[in-house]
Amino acid sequence: MTDQAQLLRNLVNQDSCIVPRTIAVTSGKGGVGKTNIAINLALTLIKLERKVALLDGDFGLANADLLLGVYPKYTLMDIVNGKRELSDIIVEGPLGLKVIAGGSGAYELANLGQMGLDRMISAALHIGQGLDFLIVDTSAGLARNVIRVIMAVKEVLVVATSEPSSIADAYGLIKTILQREPEKEIVIIANMVRSPNEGLLVWQKINLMTARFLRREVKYGGSVLFDHKVAAAVKAQQAFILAYPGSSASRSMQNVAENVLNKNYLSAEPITAGRNLSFGRDSFAT
Ligand SMILES: Nc1ncnc2c1ncn2[C@@H]1O[C@H](COP(=O)(O)OP(=O)(O)OP(=O)(O)O)[C@@H](O)[C@H]1O
Ligand SMILES: [Mg+2]
Known part of the structure; x- marks a missing residue:
């Protein structure tokens, strides 16, 4: 699988000088x-x-x-079927956001064979030229x-809430990713937390497991x-940053976006036998 992921990345890189940062937003648990x-x-x-x-x-459930x-x-399904070019399927969203639809409810899409899926991912990633970021929303789980989508992008944001099942499933997903690509850049984003400290705790718990077991x-x-x-x-079919800025x-989304933009990510202290993780940066705790 790693070889195929490399092939996809080569496809993306071959004909554009400016390669966007490709970031998947994913999770172990749904919702x-x-x-x-x-x-x-x-x-x-x-x-x-x-x-x-x-x-x-x-x-399949876009x-x-x-x-x-x-x-x-x-949708991307039309590309896979050879009926459309990538440029035909890009629609303009709010603020000029380019949106590429996966193909809602298409049974075939959710059950694409290996070749179809590769074609689809490489076609989507080819949008590269002139973009700074390609953000990929994925479905949950393994x-x-x-x-395969996660393997094809460079950076992975794993979203988790403070629920134990969300934390456990985030760990399971990270384990699966790292087994295939040990150097993959993985960043935790905590969601639906009541305070920044609760978010830090979500990360701390996941990080303790990955540090200890992986x-x-x-x-x-x-x-x-x-x-x-x-x-x-x-409910209003609007993005919350536009409806309720x-x-x-x-x-809090603004903080996260700035962290992603600047790769201003928090890391724990290097692994030591005693496992004493520290979380010192103020901007994350206020
Ligand atoms: N920060 C938040 N505060 C309050 N509610 C939230 C927040 N984030 C998400 N939600 C709620 O959770 C619901 C599910 O969110 P969303 O559809 O983005 O999850 P998802 O992980 O993409 O789900 P799926 O796994 O089904 O694709 C939203 O409809 C919203 O009601
Ligand atoms: Mg979703």
């Missing part, structure tokens, strides 16, 4: 806020004057388009298609606070 974080991260990065595209990589209130006519630290990109405005924005979710 933890991936799609909301992917969309609002993408839009906040645009507000920070970056060029961004969002690929709805939740193949809904980022629904959450954005855009209605793509064609399904083959999800793992001998690998994972980084921390910050947290998005629990905020009822998120559900209200979802002053909300606590939007303000």
Whole structure:
């Protein structure tokens, strides 16, 4: 699988000088806020004057388009079938965000064979030219298609909440990723937390497990606070940073986006036998 991931990355890199940062937003457990974080991260990065595209990589059950209130006519499925070019399927979302739809509810898409999936991923990643970021929203869990998408991108944001099942499933996903690609850059984003400290704790718990059992630290990109405005924005089919820019979710999302932009991630102290992790940076704890 690693060889194929390398092949995909080579495909992406071969004909563009400026390669965007490709970032998957994923999770072990479903419903933890991936799609909301992917969309609002993408839009906040645009507000920070970056060029961004969002690929709805939740193949087979895509809904980022629904959450954005855009209605793509064609999907990646049309590329796989050879009916459309990539340029035909890109639709413009709010703030000029380029949105590539996965293909909602398409049974074939969720069950694509190896070759079809490779074609699809490489086609989507070819959008590269002129972009700073390609954010990929994935479905949850360890399904083959999800793992292949994760392998094809450079950076992985793993979203987790403070629920024990979310933390345990995040660890399971990270283990699977690192077994295939030990050097993969993995960053935890905590979501739906009541305070920044609760977010730090989510990361601390995951990091303790990865350090102890996988001998690998994972980084921390910050947290998005629990905020009822998120559900209200979802109902209105709007991104919360646009519908409620002053909300606590939007303000915490802004911090996360700046951390992603600057790769300002928190790391624990290097692994030592005694396992004394420290979390010192103020911006993450206030
Ligand atoms: N920060 C938050 N505060 C409050 N509610 C939130 C927050 N983030 C997400 N939610 C709620 O969780 C719901 C699920 O979010 P979302 O669809 O982004 O999750 P997901 O991980 O993409 O789910 P799936 O695994 O089904 O793709 C949202 O509709 C919203 O109501
Ligand atoms: Mg989703």
